[in-house]
Amino acid sequence: MKRFLPQSLPSWILLILIAGLITTQIATLSIVSRDRNEGNNILELFRLSERAYTLVKLLYAAPPPERTRLAGAMTNASSPLYMADEPAVTSAIASDDNLAELEDVLVARFSAFGVTDARVRRESPNVTRETDTDSSAPGADVGIVEKQLSALAQDFSKSGGLVASIEFSDGQWLNFVTPVSPIDPILTVQTLPLFGAVAAIVIILSIWAMRRLTAPYRALENAVKRIGEDVKIPPLPEFGSTEYRSAARAVNAMQAQLREYVADREQLAAALAHDLRTPLTRIRLRLELLRKSQLRQSLMQDLNDIEAISRSVIDFATYEVVDEEQEKIDFWSLVDSIVDNYPQVTFEKKGIGSRKLICTGRPIALRRCVTNLIDNAVAYGERADVSLNLAGNDIVLVIKDHGPGIPQAKLDEVFQPFRRVEGSRNRQTGGFGLGLTIARNIARRSGGDIKLENDPEGGLRAELTIPLAS
Structure with a gap:
């Protein structure tokens, strides 16, 4: 019912x-x-x-x-x-x-x-x-x-x-x-059309008035969605009915708090980058003065791990706050240039021409998104196959690796920060569980998304969806 x-x-x-x-x-x-x-x-x-x-x-x-x-x-x-x-x-x-x-x-x-x-x-x-x-x-x-x-x-x-x-x-x-x-x-044959016409006019005017009345709330909904993609969008105009003005003020206050939070995180990341660089450099110089020994090699490896961890944390903290303008991007060329750096990746270039695969986004961010997905496929699947196609008004990038895959119940867990699925991925060959998190956040900020699923023929299939440029 x-x-x-x-x-x-x-x-x-x-x-x-x-x-x-x-x-x-x-x-x-x-x-x-x-x-x-x-x-x-x-x-x-x-x-x-x-x-x-x-x-x-x-x-x-x-x-x-x-x-x-x-x-x-x-x-x-x-x-x-x-x-x-x-x-x-x-x-x-x-x-x-x-x-x-x-x-x-x-x-x-x-x-x-x-x-x-x-x-x-x-x-x-x-x-x-x-x-x-x-x-x-x-x-x-x-x-x-x-x-x-x-x-x-x-x-x-x-x-x-x-x-x-x-x-x-x-x-x-x-x-x-x-x-x-x-x-x-x-109600007669003569009066029934008149009553019907009056009722139709009232209904049409009601629909028009309802759409006019609810238009600010649809704008409010779209604005809240855009805040999730870009916290720096202009605040909502506070006009209209009392209820809408109250809701707009609440959303603008929330956006201001989010901006402060992002700014604080950016400052924290900058402080970490500055403060960690100096002691790590000193430790590296002191290790160089030590004689070559097993202990020196172990310490150098630990130091490299610390530097990698700090870089990953700083990257995760600062990827959203990079001030990069939106522009139209030839997505086919972008993927092609990234795949050229991976000899173990095969790019299916037949079918759709590059002129049809134009999207709008931040070039550096999208390059990082695709790179993270390919890095993940190569690190855990050794080899990967990449293909591009159109699905309605979306560009779909499919990356299929040849690894062991991920248990079905844990497919969503790998998108959480610092989350690695034990038993399905080799911890010694991977990063720190931030690549997929950053990639999906970038995709969603561009109006798309990333979906993972196990391929019936074996391996993991990652699907990146990006809207076509209007």
Whole structure:
């Protein structure tokens, strides 16, 4: 069920807005329809009362034969009217409270005209009465008003009516029918497109407003991602809604703290480079004064290890803070120039031309990234095969070595600083566990990534992905 629900806040807000709009429309149409029915019912009762008043006032003073003649002269097919000795409404009990109250009103109002009883009932809409209009369809030369009058007459003949029977004091009954005005449905073929157009406009405007409202937050998300790639990007502009300004201030404060942290690490690395260089040089000079012995050789080896460790730590601490401008790079040529320095590496040069493999990045950093990957493959796999290809909008560099590989559960561990996988790599031939860490950080700062996996044919497969230049 959850997979069919929105996964983002703007989608949820839009869904709630559309659901509220639909609910409001349905409720509004229901209320309007009910009010129309109630209003039309009262109006029809009023029309019947007024017509009854006119007829009773006209007929009450006339003798019975004259009443019959007058009623026959005033009747028509849509509104029958006649005098009789029996009422057309046979039941003395009204079908609802409104009609019962109307009957009491009619008797009280017409008592001065000799009226002693009044009965009213509703005629079913299924009862079809004849009309005075021609039942044939209007001709092509008929005007709009005549067409509308003809259609309205047909509607009146099918809409039912109110049947009234009013008794005079002499025992005669005035029977007549008042047609009920037809009520057109709210949703028709003509009105449905209008409602749909209004709803579509509201939804489109809501989507536009939602995108405008959430645009700063998308910019905030992109800015946070860029901070992970380059902590020196300009701070976020603090404008817009109160919530966005608060979030932007928090992100800018975090970025400032990260800058201070990076600056402190850069200063620490520079201090280490300066302070270690002098004592190491003195130790090396003093060792040169010693006679050649096994102890001297061991100390020289230890000294070389200390210098290598210090260089690795300094490199790891300073690789991010090197101030290098972004530029377009021919990645094929970059890889080709690096592979030329490794006789044990084979570069697959067939297929994609170098002109298609242009990326944007820091040249020195990317060179270091590729070099670290090839160094890792050569150090632990002795030989390596390198190939380049395109995958959508990404350049993919594949480096496959011929070593023992890495256990599947530990593939991610080798990217952690100073982490070496025992048993799968020879500790005596490798560095200090920083090469892959630096390589992946450089790749991610360039918008790409590095993925390791064991090749089914043996060896480790490293895949570097770098976006093409736009």
